[in-house]
Amino acid sequence: MKRLLWIPGAMALVIAAGCARQPVAAPAAQATAFGSAIVESSGGKQLGAPGAALPQPLVVQVNDAQGNAVTGAFVIFSGSGGVRFEPTESLTDSSGQLTTNVMLGGTSGRYELRAASTDKSGKPFTLSITELALGYQEQVGYAVDQNYCARCHDQESSAERVSNYDNLAVKPHAFTDGQTQDALSDADLTAIIGHGGPALNHSALMPPYGATLSRAEVQALIAYIRLISDPPWRAAGVVYAKR
């Protein structure tokens, strides 16, 4: 019997070793400085794909009350719908910035992200960032936009694609213009795309695309416009009385 006494000892040793192997939660990075506001440096309002990393990383900056960048402030990112960040939390670098790669969730649509930090007294302050994931339909709409519409509706002019915006006597609306969009139903948009500006008593500088684009392409274009609208598009819809 005495010969077996080593068993409990060995078990204790194994348990102790097993416990030591338990992953110790990495201590959250300790903030060395505090700011009072987070601003977006770059990477907001990108067009991404469901489940995929955004083309550009998201860069935020923490500023103090005077608007100077703060080094070593702790920033944590969060978002709904299965968004992942890499890293999720860290300290700002020597220029007061923190860069994170964003992986959107598995469904298309609008993703609201938050970057949060705290000031000296521990009071939190946050920044909201919007990112967009294009589904199949919005992707088709994006392609239609790039091929036909953006040449006039996009004010951004590049050497590869010179914008015609400045050449037009009546300026076209940007597709991100949310206020204008809220006033237009899907039927209005279909009419103006299909029959040109005069369909809604607008300028004839907008030509009709009804005989050029297919019905599905027009629908896709509208879905895309609705997605990129800023502020987010509010469908008029049916309003039901509260129960």
Added chain:
Amino acid sequence: MQSIKAQFISLWRAWFRDPIRPFGVVSVLLLLALAVAPAKDHFSEWHSYQKQYLRLILDRGDAVTLQRHFRGGIQQIWLPDLGVVDRCQTCHTGLAEASLADVSTQPFRRHPPIPHKLDEFGCVVCHRGQGAATTVAEAHHSALAREEPILPARYIESSCGQCHHAPMAGTPRLNEGRELLARYGCVRCHTIRLPDGSMMAATDDPPPLTHIADKTTREWVYAWLKDPASYASSATMPNFQLSDADARDISAFLMATSTPQPGDTLAVPASSKAPDPAAGASLYGESFCASCHATQNAAGNLVGGNIGPELTRIGSKVKPEWLQAWLKDPRNYDAHTQMPHYRWTDQELTALAGYVANKTDSDFLANVHLDAPTPQQIAHGKALVTEYGCAVCHEIRGVAKPENFAPELSRIGSKPLAQLVFTAGMPKTLPDYVDGKIRHPRAFGAGLRMPLYTFTAQQVDALTTALLSLTDRSFALPSRLQIAAQPMTTYQPAGHAGKLMAELNCFACHRINGRGGDMAPDLTWEGSAVQRPWLDDFLKNPNTLRPALIRRMPRFNLSNSERAEVTDYFMTVYQTADFDRDSMPLGGYSAALVEQGRQLFYSKYSCQSCHMVNTQQDKGYIGPPLTQVGSRLNAAWIYHWLKNPQALRPGTIEPNQSMSDEDAGALTAFLMMQKTSGKPGAKQ
């Protein structure tokens, strides 16, 4: 033993004093057994999801409609010819409910709009996973043999690629991935057979190495082999991660096997004064070299096209005598090159060659010092060239082109997990395996030869998407569902003009009869479109149309007779059968008709938003300027173009305005009055 038996008997008597009791107990047991099935059903995962769904829709405005649509119990889509038995809708109850667009909690989310109907294709054709399963774990995450888990959303476009083999607007990643497979020559080593029996073809253009010593030095070959990206960031040649000794030996072998070819070099004329660098620079610009060749600007960004190789450090690569000969006639060195044969004068040649050769990087070869090779080194180099399969892409004297050099990837998207070897710590799924293989090809074991590519994260995703589309299912699907890519035709223009067009490589940018690039307009019906004097004049000086474009038609300096030959060929051969180009007069329209056309142009159709007629007041710059269109285009072409632009040039962005015959006639009259003044083509 006896005592146990006695105990049992006494227990039996204590419980069942009455003989009827055993019957009652057995009945209760039977009832319980019968209740197991309905209870299992009631407490199943899918049942709780259906109950959650009913609670979710209860508070919505259209609850009654949604409740009427709802069907309880196991729901199944059965499509025998696609091999689909999908019960996904058992839990995903709201897939087809358009009014649930705002619901984001799964499994009740509406399916985003796609062109296919749910009950025609089912779910697993696109999403994979186990359609017949009725639990989340089994349906989504099964990793058993012959079963596959759900495809991660980022690769979902790969499923489109199982049937659609042509690029589509809605699948940018799949399109990009397929283009990368072709452009980086992946399919040269890895055969990819498509369901229709065709092979995916490479679009890169690896140069022959049979006479490479005429072109460059051994030092450059060594540095290039060590790291192609350090020479050109856009290099499609991958990094084979060679040791210094291996790169030394391969470069020795390539130089030793190279045999000079007559005409590869041309002595640089020793002129009394150095060529004017400004002349070379302006010639580089005028010849639109940047339409095909990129260079790095000061900020490190590539500027220019990607048809030809990057020229940032070209002076550190090529020998001046070779460059001189190459610019004079590129097809002498490489018969299949994309580079057009410009007709430069000797003076221009020297100036341009001098300018191009000045694009050097003194650091690039600074640390390369190679001693004369020994025969052993050359022999070892040859062995390495064979081992790494260099001859799959490059023509090398003395090394035969190996067949099936790397594993075939025709069905990589369905490769069973059991056949994959993962590296430590990586997630054990097929997409992660493919992704890892592209990122770290040599990490999967010793002795692997696959080279390292410098792809961005987006490019790796695109490649993985394209590879995952190569599934067993795509071969098993009925052939009526397969939509083949439109292959490039092998159209070849005939005669001497055809030979000229091959020398100028018109097809690099223009498409004619289904062959060629899409950088410049399709010329299939150019003979119907333009007037002969204009075309002749344009070939002489292509600056006359859209002068502000960055990538545009270069001037080839054709001789008068060559120009006449090409022009005649275009005017005769490239005509549409739909109308006669001479059916409408080039001029002599009534003033009233022209005025009517002017008003239509500026008011009803507002053509000035994209085109200019009067450079003083019009600003539109999307379509070509129409200031001289009456000397450029035929009236019949303008008329038919206005009626339906896409019928004459598919894909053109000018909208079809469903114009009446009368309006089109008036606009044609107005446009035909916009003539050149005092230049060729004016006298019509």
